[in-house]
Amino acid sequence: MRRMLDVQNVEDIALGAAVLGTGGGGDPYIGKLMANEAIRKYGPVEMVTIDEVPDDEMSVAIAMMGAPTVMVEKMPGGRECVDAFRAVESFLGKPIKYIYSIEAGGINSTIPITLAATLRIPMIDLDGMGRAFPEIQMVTHNLFGITATPFTMADEKGNSAVLSTIDNRWMETFARSIAVNMGATAHIAAYAASGKQQKEAGVFGTMSLAEKIGRTIREARAEHRNVTQAILEVTGGYLIFHGKLTDIQRRTVAGFARGEAYLDGIGEDAGSQMKIQFQNENLMAERDGTIIACVPDLITMVEEDTGEPITTEGLRYGFRVNVLGMPAHPHWRTEHGLAVVGPRYFGYDVDYVPVEERFSKHSIS
């Protein structure tokens, strides 16, 4: 169904995207400001569902890559995403009719909206993760043989590059280096895909899911309902722990924010401890030494009263949080998907067990 996104919709998407960001993905705040500025200037953005996209029309993902902490400080110039988009068009030698979000979690939920408003190009209601992930090859499109090539990047100073690599893992290597030299953030356009390819590879409806989560949080707050419960109802997730942050360890390794958060249980969980390990995003949750949720399933901490999602860089001692576990998209749960984003890729020698198998008694589906 074709619909228009206005400023309120963008506010809701940004809030919901922070829940899907699982602690990472970058603060959607800057992206939201940019998107709303563009909507005020150029008018609302059209969003279409996947079934409205003709098989032979091309779409491309627009995103920011780099360190989330720098994104907050280094303002984009505004032209970067247009430059990156045009460069892909000229490489492909044909017009691109749609754009999409590669990552519904975090800042990249709203970055494409700015371009969609500026160029009056419709967005497709889908993404390539259904959450946030730290690396370029961690995209469902990658699982279906869609290449990130041609991959274009641009910075606020006017530097830009076009990359063509033998696989998507190499793209991560080269693009990361360029992004660092561009000042740790860059705008990118990548994973050009036809409508036919999108119908196979995309994670559908994630932009409207983010919006629905955001709207639900907003309404639940206004009606003084239990915000955590409202989020779980929308996402089909589980409350996996309720506790207070007692310790947080952080180290910046190879361009990533890695670390562990420790929580002491409250209420029903009193007497138990939880340890959450993260690399930009939350990767694994252990309760009293037993893993109870891990990638690719989503692990998000929300503030216990307001339901405000907390990013890994925002974690600090004393926070009272609800830890949510939410099932990943089925694309990620295949052998191929787990090889790209499963616990072993991130260095944990454990098998993936879907979160609902551990919490089936709470199942909402």
Added chain:
Amino acid sequence: MWNITVDDVESIAIGAGILGTGGGGNPYLGEIWMKSMLKQGYSVNVIDLNELHDDALVTDVGGMGAPTVGIEKLPHGLEPRWAVEALEGFIGKSIDAIICAEIGGSNSIVPLIAGALTNKPVVDGDAMGRAFPEMQMSTHFIDGASCVPTAMADEKGNQIVFSHLTDSFALEKFARDLCILMGCRAEMAVSVMSGKQVKRSAVPRTMTLAKRVGDAVRRSRRTKEPVVDAVLDVTGGREIFAGKLIDVQRRTTGGFARGDLVAEGIGEYAGDWMHIAFQNENLVAWRGDRHERREVVVCVPDLICLLETETGEPITTEQLRYGLRVTMLGIPCTDKFRTEKALKVVGPSAFGYHDVTYNPMPKVPGQGIE
């Protein structure tokens, strides 16, 4: 216009080794690669700058990376073509001719390989008239030519095109890091320039010069005459020292082989010492005593070349070791590097020697690097 022969390749490799001033990588691998291509039936023409149309599209071709890795990591064989084709794909037009980025060292041969693979002529000239370690050190960029679009390609098939860059220093920074990730060796097609631009800013006829230096060395080897004299004759340089290496200090910093050497004089230089500082290439030569540098004899952008006294073989900075008997030559660089603007990019202060003043070596009209 002349067609490159196996014999030419051999001479160019020798001449380029000398013009490499201790760096630029060993041309040997490129030499056998090019020779084998000629034997397979590939062909490449070298054209004079005058034969180039003003509106022709020309790109600067060369390899980037650590010379030491260049010897170990064998190329796929088509990288120079991939780099040129990536550039053509980006601009949507065909490149008309190729020019050498750096006549000193291994990059003397890479454009010939690119020309043979893409069936394009190679313009007789380059952007340095020697070897230099960084990309901004180019007569084209100093003249104001744009450094984009520039393409790089590795042996695996990865290709990157820089479409816009703030300046050529940014190109050096971006490309250097990517080159390391590509495995310390990448082939590049740098910039798309007009024939008019190339005629104005290239160092002319350096492919011919490398060949003439190589021819002279080979001839004097056959006739058992001093190789050094033959080189000086063609390049318009002068001998600055002959002696024995008594100390070599090396450190690898920032991706470069940096270091210093001390040589003790022999024969007419007995009782003198010479100190040389290098960063891949030889940068500054000072006369002095055993422990102290006293007086600058030659410095960048002029060329400091070390030849093994006995054979006349050029010695690269990684081959330096105690006991080698060497003859040191100073060769005047291109006039294009002798302007105030150029010296900011390639003069001694650009390499961190702020206390060294560049005094241009006198040139012999009609001889050497133009």
